[in-house]
Amino acid sequence: MTSDTRPLSLNVPEPGCRPGNTPDFSGFEIPRAGAVPRPPVDVDPDAIRDMAFSIVRVLNKDGEAVGDWAGALSTEELHEGLRHMLLLRTFDARMLNAQRQGKTSFYMQHLGEEAVSCAFSRALEPGDMNFPTYRQAGLLIASGYPMVTMMNQIYSNAEDPLHGRQLPIMYSSKEHGFFTISGNLGTQFVQSVGWAMASAISGDTRIAAGWIGDGSTAENDFHAAMVFASTYTAPVVLNIVNNQWAISTFQGIARGGVGTFAARGHGFGIASVRVDGNDYLAVHAVAKWACERARRGHGPTLIEHVTYRAGGHSTSDDPSAYRSRREAAAWPLGDPVERLKKHLIAIGEWSEERHAQAEAEVLDTVRTAQKEAEAIGTLSAGKVPSPRDMFEGVYETMPPHLIRQRQEAGF
Amino acid sequence: MARMTMIEAIREAHDAAMAADERVVVFGEDVGFFGGVFRCTAGLQEKYGKSRCFDAPINESGIVGTAIGMAAYGLKPVIEIQFADYVYPAYDQIVSEAARLRHRSNADFTCPLVIRMPTGGGIFGGQTHSQSPEALFTHVSGLKVVMPSNPRDAKGLLLASIADPDPVIFFEPKRLYNGPFDGHHDQPVESWKSHPLGEVPDGDDIVPLGKAAIRREGAEVTVLAYGTMVFVAEAAAEETGVDAEVIDLRSLMPLDLEAIVGSVQKTGRCVIVHEATRTSGFGAELMALVQEHCFYHLEAPVIRVTGWDTPYPHAQEWEYFPGPGRVGEALKKVMED
Numbered sequence: 141m142t143s144d145t146r147p148l149s150l151n152v153p154e155p156g157c158r159p160g161n162t163p164d165f166s167g168f169e170i171p172r173a174g175a176v177p178r179p180p181v182d183v184d185p186d187a188i189r190d191m192a193f194s195i196v197r198v199l200n201k202d203g204e205a206v207g208d209w210a211g212a213l214s215t216e217e218l219h220e221g222l223r224h225m226l227l228l229r230t231f232d233a234r235m236l237n238a239q240r241q242g243k244t245s246f247y248m249q250h251l252g253e254e255a256v257s258c259a260f261s262r263a264l265e266p267g268d269m270n271f272p273t274y275r276q277a278g279l280l281i282a283s284g285y286p287m288v289t290m291m292n293q294i295y296s297n298a299e300d301p302l303h304g305r306q307l308p309i310m311y312s313s314k315e316h317g318f319f320t321i322s323g324n325l326g327t328q329f330v331q332s333v334g335w336a337m338a339s340a341i342s343g344d345t346r347i348a349a350g351w352i353g354d355g356s357t358a359e360n361d362f363h364a365a366m367v368f369a370s371t372y373t374a375p376v377v378l379n380i381v382n383n384q385w386a387i388s389t390f391q392g393i394a395r396g397g398v399g400t401f402a403a404r405g406h407g408f409g410i411a412s413v414r415v416d417g418n419d420y421l422a423v424h425a426v427a428k429w430a431c432e433r434a435r436r437g438h439g440p441t442l443i444e445h446v447t448y449r450a451g452g453h454s455t456s457d458d459p460s461a462y463r464s465r466r467e468a469a470a471w472p473l474g475d476p477v478e479r480l481k482k483h484l485i486a487i488g489e490w491s492e493e494r495h496a497q498a499e500a501e502v503l504d505t506v507r508t509a510q511k512e513a514e515a516i517g518t519l520s521a522g523k524v525p526s527p528r529d530m531f532e533g534v535y536e537t538m539p540p541h542l543i544r545q546r547q548e549a550g551f
Numbered sequence: 552m553a554r555m556t557m558i559e560a561i562r563e564a565h566d567a568a569m570a571a572d573e574r575v576v577v578f579g580e581d582v583g584f585f586g587g588v589f590r591c592t593a594g595l596q597e598k599y600g601k602s603r604c605f606d607a608p609i610n611e612s613g614i615v616g617t618a619i620g621m622a623a624y625g626l627k628p629v630i631e632i633q634f635a636d637y638v639y640p641a642y643d644q645i646v647s648e649a650a651r652l653r654h655r656s657n658a659d660f661t662c663p664l665v666i667r668m669p670t671g672g673g674i675f676g677g678q679t680h681s682q683s684p685e686a687l688f689t690h691v692s693g694l695k696v697v698m699p700s701n702p703r704d705a706k707g708l709l710l711a712s713i714a715d716p717d718p719v720i721f722f723e724p725k726r727l728y729n730g731p732f733d734g735h736h737d738q739p740v741e742s743w744k745s746h747p748l749g750e751v752p753d754g755d756d757i758v759p760l761g762k763a764a765i766r767r768e769g770a771e772v773t774v775l776a777y778g779t780m781v782f783v784a785e786a787a788a789e790e791t792g793v794d795a796e797v798i799d800l801r802s803l804m805p806l807d808l809e810a811i812v813g814s815v816q817k818t819g820r821c822v823i824v825h826e827a828t829r830t831s832g833f834g835a836e837l838m839a840l841v842q843e844h845c846f847y848h849l850e851a852p853v854i855r856v857t858g859w860d861t862p863y864p865h866a867q868e869w870e871y872f873p874g875p876g877r878v879g880e881a882l883k884k885v886m887e888d
Contacts, residue, residue, distance in 0.1 A: 302656065312657070313659065314656075314660060324643060336620070337617055342625075361613075361644075363610075364612050535693065535716075541805070
């Protein structure tokens, strides 16, 4: 050791705000709505490098839609979008409560992130395939997947399409472009690239959308997905939902805050964009742009949806143990439902009265679905899947050893 | 019918499958233009184009992960991991995804996928070019595991694996690529071209998964083997004069339990041989099955001859590799018990 060498020390990033502290997002740079121009879909990724460091926003603080990215949705579509987000939020609240009542073992809500999956879904076409994580149920709700079926899955009852094999919320629906959810993080990101490669190999026109959270970008499969997507110019939209938190771990532990998550696309030559994840119009506009890019053969796009996980990580998590209770309220991009509501009111297409009525209707819809699902059964009562079924579907044809084990188990 | 090496047979299987079904795509590291480091995919890119056979980045998890996405789309990927020793980065994708896709989605999505990988030692491959990790896959519900020992089976089993609706781990003993090997490393190597098992039918004749083959009929002891150990066991039987029945399992999952039980109940004795390390190796499963199904027929304890519970060494190749000497000792011992 030379005389001027001091002992090294390990850098462990810390969030700005722990329980008891006052949230401070003053260092979080938010460009004004409409500031980022909309490039053509065949743009060279190198020409839009700045977009990975800015944020595409459409709705301004007065609820007006401004800039190049505005105007992609009709009033009817906006009404529908608001309804989808309300449905998802209400569904979440009811299922959270059902878990507390012991009707199911587990649930994960989307509070504050409703715009991301609900708005993205609208940019896809039938036949496209999402490779979601456990926090994009808006893709199902916005594509018209029956809410009762979602609840049947959560309750693991006799009508659960997955026959009680899967943990609650790990939905699967090929028909609705929703790939089977896995508990293993990041795995589906690279699978989405493979699905997109298959579409290209087959001369198809369908595209894939991969999904990953900020924390899981640290998984090796994030890197694998990026290199394969770029190498083969796969028709895929790679979505990072940056909700600032991975359970108790703030995004800095996945090395967020150094550059941006979107900027990671630059090293791979992937068009990379950051979007206001709480702005329904912006998420939809960017999704539509990226999907068109992919569908026209211009290659992959990486989208970082900047949002905030307002709820606990799951029903097994208490966020007040690691972050301030006031942080969600202080989040500078606000609430996606409130912002779309404000926009609809600003353009004269909505009112507080209509909103209250819509909330009541949505609650009624969700309650009705819940009654229907619970009439079939819940984890603790009613009709359950056959134990015989756990031996099915391991292989297409049950091999002899599984037949023997099923008999041994008495089914 | 033509005489060919195992490499040529594997190449032929790819060719036949790709010609028959345009959903079959082949990729992996160095698999495309170059035709593979062992030549198993030579000429395929030229014949079928770059969208059917192509080179992949050096990322095993990416290779398997993208293949799973392709299989879910409806293609039939046949992918290569350059050495079985390098499959570990893809283990998550294989175990958590490929194996579980059908079950967890209630067949909403399936994974008709073949993962080929050269395996086994006896080539001075050292620690990372000699491993036999089959037990890491037979333990995983939802996977099929196959290992041919000769060109005829290599082609037929690979075609069956490609046709199979479930993910198949296809191990290729690289020591057997060019010719049979009985462990006598000091003797000249024979080519498959002069061996009867080098006779490979034209076209797309399959060898069914889940069916073992009796390589040497015998009355005194049953030897359960697969891959290179089939030839080692045959040599040991000839050299010791023990009338062993050598069974080449071919498929480890599904396993031909009927063939095993039938033979052990006939002979009353059993020796299990594999290159892989002993503890929790596939031999332990075989031993348990023989004990469960043949207990009252057994005249002696079942013996395992395996690789030692050490990483695969370089200089000590022939002290590690379970050769005909060690297998022969086991045959004599099981007859004395």
